[in-house]
Amino acid sequence: MPPSIHPVDLINALRSKHLTPAIVFLTSRRACDDAMQAFERSQVALPPARQQAIAAVLAELVTQYPSIAEHPLQSVVQRVGVAAHHAGHLPSWKIAIEELMRQGCLDAVFATTTLAAGVDFPARTVIITQSSVRKSRDFTDLTISEVQQLAGRAGRRGKDLVGFAVLTPSPYIDLGVITKGLTGQPEAIDSQFVISYPMILNLLKAHPLDQIQAILAKSFAQFQLNRRAEILENKLDLLHVQMEPYGPRICTDWISQWQVFDHARRQKAHRVQVKRHESPELTARLQFLTPGRVVGLPKGRGIILRQYRSKGQKQPMVTLLRPGGAVTECPASTVTQVFDKTFEMAEAPVYPWCAPASLDELIRQADDLPVRMPILPILVQEEPEESQIVQTLNDEFPCPTCPSRPACQKDHAVALKLRQEVHRNHKMIQALRTGLWHRFQSRTEVLQQLGYLTPACQLTEIGEWARLIRIDHSLLITELIRADAFSGIEPQVLAGIMSSIAHDDDRPGAFPRISPGLASLLGQVRHLAESLEPHEDPPLLRADIAAVTERWIGDPTLTWIGLCRLTTMAEGDIYRLLARTLEFLSQIHTLRETHPGLADCASRAIKVLRRGVLEELP
């Protein structure tokens, strides 16, 4: 059994069941191209009438997009009536495939999942072969929304009575992800608001500082944070009600008072009993060896189930759950590390000191402990002299003779817990309500330090033009301009630098050689990017990528095919690189008032860049 169905067989199977036209979503561009090649080798040929229909549609598109005429796949598509559609293709070619699909000329399109978002061409059937997608460097499971976006392309309104989403297995499939995606509710969306430097400059250009907080409060981010804060505020109200019986007593702050007193008293008692046996390190540690705590042992790790003292020696002991589920006992002194990690567990009065359901959960967690866990910082205190404590107790605390003492003693544990809860909630609410504003402030400080803003948060002369650069890595670009890195620069070198800043893909490949001038400038850019690293993530700054753009701008006679031959990049990727470079250059062009020379250089680069296929689309 082959791991997945052969593409030609797949389309034949679909044709025979009247399930075409279909979109077949595959894991990679490579898989799409392989599928096309399989068709190229096959004997499949459409009836002449259908081939003519395809030719007619393409011929009409050629007037607007001349590059379609010379596309190497044109004749295959016409013969077999299927096509590939992915980011490695030129936009004009993708437009052609989309139009063919809309007009019903094709039986199938092999596409990557990037198609799912944005481009609209539907089909009768959608074939799903995978349950995860590559996102940055890792594969992640498709979300419910994503599955529905894929499957949703099936069934064209007005052209189909019913649509089909068909799953065919490959080694990359998890059936559960797909069925959940098909039957579930799409996920809720969350704000991804970030405060960027250009945002700050543009906000402060148009609004005085005292209005900014109110403007940030209008974001969806703050709206969602407020929602969360409101939930906590309701909880806080409840806590306040619960706190009512524990208001001021003879001491206003009796909770703290009792806490200190109790602590002092315990230390005293504790000292008398155990002083001889235990080191201060162990004593300090004991209060953290509570049920649910993860600890390190000479061999492996474990989760504390209970702490107790041995019968004869009164040694401190712990009962531990070890990975694999074994329950063991050992002296507390054998614990080598106390981790900053505790699990919830339901304690029980008898062996294994933990409720059965809770134990199962713990065993699972014990087996699944992260490799690294933070160690809990434990402060070892030199213990005060015993006489001192007795003294303190009598001198400093009114508690021993206070009439409220029994009540305080009884209520203290509950009251303290409530009060801590109140504090925690307060802090979280504050963070939710003001977090965005604080982030704005800390980024504003950077802009002040670098001289874009005055101490009063007004735009400096530099800030005035810098706010027009509204792209990723804006800080690097404006700093380069300030450092005069671009003075007297050639258009192809400027374009080369911009594309190395714009390009964020680290796929390797073969590329043309870079000129010495561009190489040395790129070194300077790298240096500056590193120094800005605390404020802005540095771009990849690939020299090979810069060289592609340098060639295209530097030699206006170079043809598109000639450029493609110089590198192993797919032409869709080269196109995207140049289109993005163009965007960056047009931002530089907006500086024509303050930096006429540079703006002019950018505009010359744009003029040369916009030729051939790069002229076909606006």
Added chain:
Amino acid sequence: MTTEELETLLEEQPVNRLHRLARGRIHRHFRLGKRRLIEALLRCTPENRPGLESDLQALMQEPLPAPPVAAKERRPAGPQPTRPGSPRSAHPVQAGSIESAEPATDLTSFLEGIGVPAPQPFVPDAWQEEAVARLTTGDVIVSVPTGSGKTYVALEATRRAIAADRTVIYTSPLKALSNTKFTEFSRLFGPDKVGILTGDRKDNAQAPLLIMTTEILRNLLYDAASGEIDVRLDTLGLVIMDESQYISDPERGVVWEETIIFCPAQAKLLLLSASIGNPQDVADWLTSIRPDPCHLIRHNRRTVPLRAGYLHPNGKLSPLFRSVGIPHGQGGALHPEAKRLFAQYEEETIRPRSR
């Protein structure tokens, strides 16, 4: 146990048992097929081999919850060489005997009704009409499934705005999509009525309908806020944001928020979105920051009914679920045939026939 013996034993195990064995041993084991899972198990455990073996023995004592393989593990444990290429008859799963009393659908009913509907005059759906109508009093968010006809709402709203001498801006997340819409809208409204703006080009920028990416609009709004008006925003009557579920895009989502926050008060906002989980939140947000209340249009009905199927690599087709349609919101009980075929797939892909 030698490595070969262990390998053979692993091969005989049903996949879900292997997954249980892999838990905590192999990162992201659930995305591996059976063959790769076995390889990973053998690779990752040279020093923990005894642990793996004893866990395997323990798991083999337990009955399995999943029915398609239930018949298997009553076999005596121990190495049993598989005959490569021999047909496997180890799955005597009785179709339909497991879950509910209701019989599972068959392929004939699953494939019934394929075809092209008779041409009908265009009649807008009630929700489409409502969306257009609601725009007269405030902003509108439309969150409906893919392919429902959101474009009609955009078109009709644009038509009305232009008729009332207002300008319209239509934004999409991708240049490619902008371009498609530019062609489509030019055909509908006439080329003189539609313009497109990109970073370096302004084609027909004085037209009443302007198409651009969301980033370009955001920049326009920033320029307008600082007094450098580029395109006439005072006559702006409607801003349409297509694919507005992009607001949750990790890199670019912020641009959608900025655009919405700075969208001129006199212009109405029309947000078109695929189905999302919390469109009401977005509507509430808009209501809280915009002059007029925002109306939410949402539904989850597919206009063209959707069915889900399973296609085996040998070309055999089966419904994926027990029901003809997709059982929304109910775990989704698999069709016994699809289940059997998939289990067979996982079993058979462990050894390519060529070996």
